[in-house]
Amino acid sequence: MGKLYQKLEDYSGQNNCPMHMPGHKRNVELLGNKLPYHMDITEIHGFDDLHHPEGIIQEIEEKAKRIYKSKRSFILVNGSTCGILAGIRSVVKPYDKILIARNSHKSVYHAIELNLLEPIYGMPKINEVGIETCMEPQKIESILKENADIRLVVLTSPTYEGVISDIKKIVPVVHRYGIPVLVDEAHGAHLNFIEELRPYEALNAGADIVIQSLHKTLPALTQTAVMHIQGDLIKENEVARQLAIFETSSPSYLFMSSIDECLTVLEEKGRELFQRYDKNLKEFYQETEKFQKLKILGNVIEKDQIYDRGKIVILTNNTNITGKELAKILRKDYKIEVEMANTNYVIAMTSICDTKENFERLLVALKQIDKKITKTKNKEMYDTFQLPERLLSINKAIHQDENLKWVDFKNAEGKIAKEYVWIYPPGIPMMVPGEVMDKEMIKKLENIMKSNIEVRTSSGKFPNLSIIENR
DSSP, X not given: OOHHHHHHHHHHTXXXXXESSOTTTTOHHHHOOOOOGGGOOOSOTTSOOTTSOOSHHHXXXXXXXXXXXXXXXXXXXXXHHXXXXXXXXXXXOTTOEEEEETTOOHHHHHXXXXXXXXXXXXXXXXXXXXXXXXXXXXXXXXXXXXXXXXXXXXXXXSOTTOEEOOHHHHHHHHHTTTOOEEEEOTTOTTGGGSTTTGGXXXXXXXXXXXXXXXXXXXXXXXXXXXXXXXXXXXXHHHHHHHHHHHSOSSOOHHHHHHHHHHHHHHHHHHHHHHHHHHHHHHHHHHHHTTOSSOEEHXXXXXXXXXXXTTEEEEEOTTBSSOHHHHHHHHHHHHOEEESEEOSSEEEEEOOTTOOHHHHXXXXXXXXXXXXXXXXXXOOOOOOOOOXXXXXXXXXXXXTOOSSEEEEEGGGOTTOEESSOEEETTTTEEEEOTXXXXXXXXXXXXXXXXXXXXXXXXXXXOTTEEEEEOOO
């Protein structure tokens, strides 16, 4: 027996409450335990080929197409990352301009690097609790007017915190310029099954390429995803060709079986499961409105904003504890593991596989914590983000071989970054190779470190940073 298997087995017997990914929540009572080693095969006769589907795999993709109402759906076993890499490359050529939301996942930046693209950044709004929110259609149009040679628009919706952009308003704006829209909807594979959010699901809203991680919010194994395309701006054959480049040629049949099982659950039990899920969420949010100190994002900020309330974002900004401390209390005292903890909030991810008991367990814990902690003066959380000065392209900075130096980031003012600086999770860059470190960025990183939020770099040597000495 392997060490990892033993560790997983030991952990599963500790009655931990999984308020985090993956979406199947280890709920074997609902889903059964149908994926043992004896089903792990390769492309043998009668089992089809992921990159040339004509049989059983084609049937799975047709099921995804039927459920999500796409022109073509591709199942993915390398996560949403391979879909993003392939989707971007299927549209652009080297040195093209691409408009992206600055808070895009690192896979979008890797696509820029690999394809020698020039990114033009759109800056999401930041709400009163310091969380990046949506991209506004008028801002996108303003950027398109100034950059007639942009070839693709890439957006993230929902965000890690569950903020949804109004893709339905954005797509017509972008299409007027003959440009396709790719939406990283990794955290939104379930939106199509929630009545009030269905119009905002990217495929329903008219996006040309939509990538969804099934495993994040639906009952599927980690690493499973699906990619949808529609419209006349995307070449189906080119998407398939690029997927063959970025996705493994030895796909796991266990993963593909998991996708099949997930889609079957959605098709056969989806309505019932989502009705129950919606009821559990509504009851949970009603109870959290009674909290005196802790607040829930969806209960605090509603005006002009769309939220996926399945992402329970618990705010600690007007209390005497941080989000990190709240996560520690939940883990230590209640055996509840949240998805992510930041300075001023934690994220508890939910799905249709969460039982009523899961919601009640989290609710009881938060009620008790809310009574114990102290209310403080509301901490200033509103923050702005000024784009650092960019002197080199991402690709040129990464491949720069001269005038290199390692310095503590505090001593890097005025220097050009040769590597990414990420906040993890979710993997959104604070700095991108080719950008200049300034006083504001140094201060931000210092504050992040004081809050015990993890900062990562490409080299893994943070707080030391690889920089280019001479400008």
